[in-house]
Amino acid sequence: xxxxxxxxxxxxxxxxxxxxxxxxxxxxxxxxxxxxxxxxxxxxxxxxxxxxxxxxxxxxxxxxxxxxxxxxxxxxxxxxxxxxxxxxxxxxxxxxxxxxxxxxxxxxxxxxxxxxxxxxxxxxxxxxx
Amino acid sequence: xxxxxxxxxxxxxxxxxxxxxxxxxxxxxxxxxxxxxxxxxxxxxxxxxxxxxxxxxxxxxxxxxxxxxxxxxxxxxxxxxxxxxxxxxxxxxxxxxxxxxxxxxxxxxxxxxxxxxxxxxxxxxxxxxxxxxxxxxxxxxxxxxxxxxxxxxxxxxxxxxxxxxxxxxxxxxxxxxxxxxxxxxxxxxxxxxxxxxxxxxxxxxxxxxxxxxx
Numbered sequence: 001x002x003x004x005x006x007x008x009x010x011x012x013x014x015x016x017x018x019x020x021x022x023x024x025x026x027x028x029x030x031x032x033x034x035x036x037x038x039x040x041x042x043x044x045x046x047x048x049x050x051x052x053x054x055x056x057x058x059x060x061x062x063x064x065x066x067x068x069x070x071x072x073x074x075x076x077x078x079x080x081x082x083x084x085x086x087x088x089x090x091x092x093x094x095x096x097x098x099x100x101x102x103x104x105x106x107x108x109x110x111x112x113x114x115x116x117x118x119x120x121x122x123x124x125x126x127x128x129x
Numbered sequence: 130x131x132x133x134x135x136x137x138x139x140x141x142x143x144x145x146x147x148x149x150x151x152x153x154x155x156x157x158x159x160x161x162x163x164x165x166x167x168x169x170x171x172x173x174x175x176x177x178x179x180x181x182x183x184x185x186x187x188x189x190x191x192x193x194x195x196x197x198x199x200x201x202x203x204x205x206x207x208x209x210x211x212x213x214x215x216x217x218x219x220x221x222x223x224x225x226x227x228x229x230x231x232x233x234x235x236x237x238x239x240x241x242x243x244x245x246x247x248x249x250x251x252x253x254x255x256x257x258x259x260x261x262x263x264x265x266x267x268x269x270x271x272x273x274x275x276x277x278x279x280x281x282x283x284x285x286x287x288x289x290x291x292x293x294x295x296x297x298x299x300x301x302x303x304x305x306x307x308x309x310x311x312x313x314x315x316x317x318x319x320x321x322x323x324x325x326x327x328x329x330x331x332x333x334x335x336x337x338x339x340x341x342x343x
Contacts, residue, residue: 038141039258096287097318098319105320114142117138118134120133
């Protein structure tokens with residue numbers, strides 16, 4: 001339900017960045033990484049993106065969203081890496097379990113809640129004259 | 130066409146930083162805060178009121194923040210019970226965020242509060258994405274919402290330190306087995322603590338306080 005405000009923050013941070021470090025040409029695609037724990041409707045985010053970018057230099061650009069798995073850290077045994085997932089049947093979504101895959105102690109989430117721009121696909125303008 | 134790699138910048142970082150600031154501010158005033166999330170009508174406010182009474186008996190002072198889309202009904206209940214309280218109306222937002230909480234903390238007499246309960250907007254989806262800078266996350270559900278609540282919203286339960294199943298006195302009437310909810314919770318969150326309450330009469334409140342480390 002907060003896709004619209006996320007789209008706005010995304011636009012704000014990307015425009016600030018482009019103002020500082022302009023690209024030559026039109027941005028066709030904005031590549032995002034989305035942490036697996038972040039509850040987000042991609043469809044709603046895409047729709048919000050097309051609305052908020054209207055009239056800006058990012059109008060018409062598409063969002064390419066890649067999911068990034070949760071990474072955890074165990075304070076008991078020092079494990080760092082992928083989380084364990086629910087193995088039981090009947091759970092229809094991938095749910096990371098915050099328990100150490102190595103020693104079963106409680107783990108901390110290191111990564112998996114973020115939303116970030118990682119790359120832009122730019123259509124270069126052909127300079128004439 | 131070509132691709133330009135952009136330096137990694139998390140747009141949710143601002144929220145995290147603000148949550149960190151809230152935590153610091155609360156710590157400076159010696160306040161332990163808890164984020165109370167949960168379903169609409171599950172009894173979050175009543176649970177907080179009972180916790181506040183139990184804390185008073187131990188000589189500790191509780192405060193509360195009421196977060197709702199609209200209205201000040203919960204806020205007035207907190208005030209009536211004699212708690213220092215503040216009200217947040219989110220308008221259309223389905224969750225509290227660190228920014229809103231930061232503003233409201235400035236309105237509260239933090240030096241007169243030992244334990245602060247921040248009651249989130251009734252919702253089992255979005256609040257989990259917005260850290261507020263609290264010590265622990267609690268999720269309150271009740272048996273009247275059915276026996277599948279954990280299975281329907283696994284993500285919030287997987288990340289929450291304590292789950293409260295309220296209105297257990299009605300379990301038989303509505304035909305819901307609280308132990309099934311507990312078993313589902315254990316599956317998604319092996320280290321979480323499940324507490325059964327009937328907040329109306331204060332049952333389970335002492336156990337809940339221990340689960341919160343108080």
